[in-house]
Amino acid sequence: MSSYNFKVNVSCVIKKDSDFLLIKRADDEEVFPGHWGVPGGTVEPTDPTLEDALIRECMEEVGVEILNVQPISNDINDKGDRGALYIVFKADYKRGELQALDGTAEAKWLGIDEIRSLNLTPKTLEMIEACL
Template identity: 30%
Template structure:
């Protein structure tokens, strides 16, 4: 990465993610698709979840943390986290706090039928201000701030939470655990 000042704070423990997507693939040749996720807690300690649009081709109506594919023009993986959060919620990252989790999966490309090996890195972030969440209705239809108990029970009031895969739920619970551990340290 260049010596330019980052647009967000970042602990040195995350320097390995201050690399461009192409460099990541050189260092990790067994992956060819990379995405990120952003864990955001509000002042009450609730986690932001967004619900995929009902007409999305992939995983309609599922609840997730904001995030998406790292783009070729993202300066680094951490810049991709900030960009995706801004695009999906309108929130501006001020600090990348910690890495929460990572998980991978394989799938066939829809058009070419070639194997794709995905890896998703999820980071807890802090934002400039918790203003109104602005969703792109083509991608997401609702948002909620949820407690750990609500994630455990897959229910917020009368809203049933469904996730893309079991690891997606586990990531949310790990985010709560890491935050709790950091606050008690």
């Protein structure tokens, strides 16, 4: 019997006034090194809910708290022996000093025009534009 590895990942488009929070992935990251995207990560077995996982990931990656969390999209990626469910949320910035933490090279509040000029991870622009 073969094993099947399935993960659930959450990510968040965080808005503060008219800007969005983007992170630049570290150059040594395995997936999309040096690309810009939104905070997020894998749901852990200890996370009571998807929202709790998202709140934890935002604190771990950029040190900010969020509120008004709402799901905006989901997608399944199946690669035969492994798969993932990606759930994207939008939220408002609540508080916290923006920091680049946990595999994050940079973290910035950026306007949509600046975002469009960056080297983005796939679907990042689509996620942000869904929140305009």
